[in-house]
Amino acid sequence: MLVISPLRGGPTAVVFSLALVVAVVASWLVVAPAGAAPLGTTPIGSITGRVTAQTADGSMVPSSAGRLTAVSPGTTPDEVPVPSLERRPDGTFTFTGVTPGRWYVTLEAPYPGPYRYGSPRFWVDVPADGSAASVGDLPLILSQLLSGQVSAVVDGRTVPLPYARVTIWWKNPTTGGYKDEGSESTASEDGRWEFPLLRPGTYRLSFGDGSSQSSRVHDDLYWPAGRRFADAEDIVIGPGQKITGLDVVLTERTFTTTRVAGDDRFGTGAAVLSSPWGFPSTNGATPRVPVLYVANGLNFPDALSAGPAAAHEGGALAMTDRDALPAATVAVIERLAPERIVVVGGPAAVSAQVYEQLASWQPAITRLGGADRYETSRLVARHSFLGSSTGERIYLATGEAFPDALAAGPAAHRDDAPVVLVRGAQSAADAPTRALMVELGKARAILVGGTASISRAYEASLVEQEPFLVTERRAGVDRYETAAALVGGDSETIFVASGRGFADALVAGAVAAREGASLVLSERDCVPPATERAVLDARVFEVVLVGGPAVLGAANEVPLAVCGR
Structure with a gap:
C-alpha cells in the first residue's frame, strides 16, 4: 500500500510528489527484451585453459596435476562469487560463473613432487558480454636438484x-654472464x-x-676446488635431473707473502713502481x-694527498730529496716517461733545481x-x-702524523674521493676546508682517526656550518685498528707497511689505491x-710487504707471528 504523508510547502510540493510516484510506478512496468539477462544482474562468463607438464626430454604433455585457482584482484568472495572449476583427464579445465573483468589464474605445483614449486599468475580478461576467455597452456616445470656435503x-x-x-x-x-641467484643454502649440522x-x-x-x-x-672454495x-x-x-654428491672440503686459511724493497726509501719506492702492482715493463x-x-x-705531508690524486688520475707517485733527484727515482722517471708531471710542495719541499731537471724531461x-x-x-x-670526481665523499685526516692519512688513501680511491689534511685538534673546521668541500660538491665527510686526531668539536663544527653535510668516522683505538677499519674492496692483494715510519709506504699507498x-x-x-x-x-x-726486514721482520711473513701470542 502506498502511503502519502502530508507535505509542507503547499500545492507545488504536492504536484511534484505525485509526479515522482507516477514515474516510479511506470518504471516497474517496463518489460525487458527477450533473451537479455535480468535487470540488476551481470552476464556470467568462463575461463578455459590447459595444464601441461614437462617430461625428462623437455617436451610438454597434458596433465591433471597441480592446484588451480581463479582470482578477481581487489574483490572479496562476497562481492564476486568464487567460480566453479571443472578439470578433465586431457589437462583442459573450465572456470564457470566468472564475472567480466580482469582475472588471474594460478597453478600451484604439488608439493612434494617433481615440479618446481610456486604459484605463478596467468592473467586473462573476461569479455563484458560474458563469453569464454582462454588463458592458454599453464606449464608445470620439472624441478632440478643439486646437493652435496661440505x-x-x-x-x-x-x-x-x-x-x-x-x-x-x-x-x-x-x-654468458653469471648472476647471483640470491639463493644461499645453509648446510645442516652434518654439512x-x-x-x-x-x-x-x-x-x-x-x-x-x-x-x-x-x-x-x-x-672459501668454488666448485670443485678453485679459490677464485x-x-x-x-x-x-x-x-628433471638431480645431481648429487657435490662434496667439497674447505682447507685451512692460506695466503702468500711477497716482499718489495730497495736499498733505501727511494729505492723501495722505485721497486714498488716496477713491481707487478705498479707500472712494470712487459x-x-x-x-x-x-x-x-x-x-x-x-717528509710525509705532501705525499699523503698526492698519492690518492695520482691514483685518481691513473698515474704514479715518486719520491725525491729536496735538492736532488735520487738515482733510483731518475731511473723510474726515465723508464715511465710520464705525459705530465705534478710537483707537490713549494721550493722548500722540492727545490727549483729539481723542478728544472724534471721540466727538462717533461715540459708539461x-x-x-x-x-x-x-x-x-x-x-x-x-x-x-x-x-672529475663523481663520489660524494671527502676524507679528512690529521696533518700532524702520517698513519691515518696513509691508510686512508686506498679507501678514498675506492670512493673516488680526495684525502685532505686538516688541523683536527682545533675546535672548529677552518673556512678554506669548508669552502673546498662545497666547491667539490662533497656531501659526506669521512673523518679518519679517533678524537685525538680529529676532535668532536671539529666534527660538530662541520655540521653546524654545512647543515646538509653528513659525517662518518673511521677509527680504532690506535693506528693499527684505524688502518684495519679502512680495509675494503674485493682485491686479492693487501699491502702491509710499517706503522712506525712513513719512508717506505708513501709510494705503496698510491699503488695500492690504483690496484x-x-x-x-x-x-x-x-x-x-x-x-x-x-x-x-x-x-x-x-700479502705484499713494503720494505726490508729492518722495518718489517720475518714475523710478517707466513705464518704470521701475532703480537701478544
Whole structure:
C-alpha cells in the first residue's frame, strides 16, 4: 500500500510528489527484451585453459596435476562469487560463473613432487558480454636438484662442517654472464646441503664457513676446488635431473707473502713502481703513465694527498730529496716517461733545481705548493678532483702524523674521493676546508682517526656550518685498528707497511689505491691483532710487504707471528 504523508510547502510540493510516484510506478512496468539477462544482474562468463607438464626430454604433455585457482584482484568472495572449476583427464579445465573483468589464474605445483614449486599468475580478461576467455597452456616445470656435503680440515682431520654457506650462480644463456641467484643454502649440522627448485641451465657454486670466524679459519672454495670464481667449473643440469654428491672440503686459511724493497726509501719506492702492482715493463714495453706526481720523500705531508690524486688520475707517485733527484727515482722517471708531471710542495719541499731537471724531461709540468701542508693538500685535491670526481665523499685526516692519512688513501680511491689534511685538534673546521668541500660538491665527510686526531668539536663544527653535510668516522683505538677499519674492496692483494715510519709506504699507498687494494700497518717484530684480523677478513691471496726486514721482520711473513701470542 502506498502511503502519502502530508507535505509542507503547499500545492507545488504536492504536484511534484505525485509526479515522482507516477514515474516510479511506470518504471516497474517496463518489460525487458527477450533473451537479455535480468535487470540488476551481470552476464556470467568462463575461463578455459590447459595444464601441461614437462617430461625428462623437455617436451610438454597434458596433465591433471597441480592446484588451480581463479582470482578477481581487489574483490572479496562476497562481492564476486568464487567460480566453479571443472578439470578433465586431457589437462583442459573450465572456470564457470566468472564475472567480466580482469582475472588471474594460478597453478600451484604439488608439493612434494617433481615440479618446481610456486604459484605463478596467468592473467586473462573476461569479455563484458560474458563469453569464454582462454588463458592458454599453464606449464608445470620439472624441478632440478643439486646437493652435496661440505667438510673442512680441522686440526689436521677432515670432518663435516656444520652450517656451511653455499651460494649458487646461474649463467645467463644470452649474455654468458653469471648472476647471483640470491639463493644461499645453509648446510645442516652434518654439512649436507641442497638446492631443490632450480630451473634447467648452467650453474656455479661457492662454499664458505658459516661461523663467525669463517674467513679467519677456512678459505672459501668454488666448485670443485678453485679459490677464485674464474677457477670454478660449470655444472649443467637438464629437465628433471638431480645431481648429487657435490662434496667439497674447505682447507685451512692460506695466503702468500711477497716482499718489495730497495736499498733505501727511494729505492723501495722505485721497486714498488716496477713491481707487478705498479707500472712494470712487459717485453720491453712501458705502460702508459698519464701523470707522475713528485713529492718530498723525507717528509710525509705532501705525499699523503698526492698519492690518492695520482691514483685518481691513473698515474704514479715518486719520491725525491729536496735538492736532488735520487738515482733510483731518475731511473723510474726515465723508464715511465710520464705525459705530465705534478710537483707537490713549494721550493722548500722540492727545490727549483729539481723542478728544472724534471721540466727538462717533461715540459708539461705543474707545481702545487701552498703556504703550509694544509693549503698544499687543498690545492692537490682541487687540481685533481674538481670536475672529475663523481663520489660524494671527502676524507679528512690529521696533518700532524702520517698513519691515518696513509691508510686512508686506498679507501678514498675506492670512493673516488680526495684525502685532505686538516688541523683536527682545533675546535672548529677552518673556512678554506669548508669552502673546498662545497666547491667539490662533497656531501659526506669521512673523518679518519679517533678524537685525538680529529676532535668532536671539529666534527660538530662541520655540521653546524654545512647543515646538509653528513659525517662518518673511521677509527680504532690506535693506528693499527684505524688502518684495519679502512680495509675494503674485493682485491686479492693487501699491502702491509710499517706503522712506525712513513719512508717506505708513501709510494705503496698510491699503488695500492690504483690496484684497488687496501693498506694496513704492522710492527717490525710482530703483527698487531687488528692487522691480522684485517688480512684474514679481507680474504686475500697475497700479502705484499713494503720494505726490508729492518722495518718489517720475518714475523710478517707466513705464518704470521701475532703480537701478544
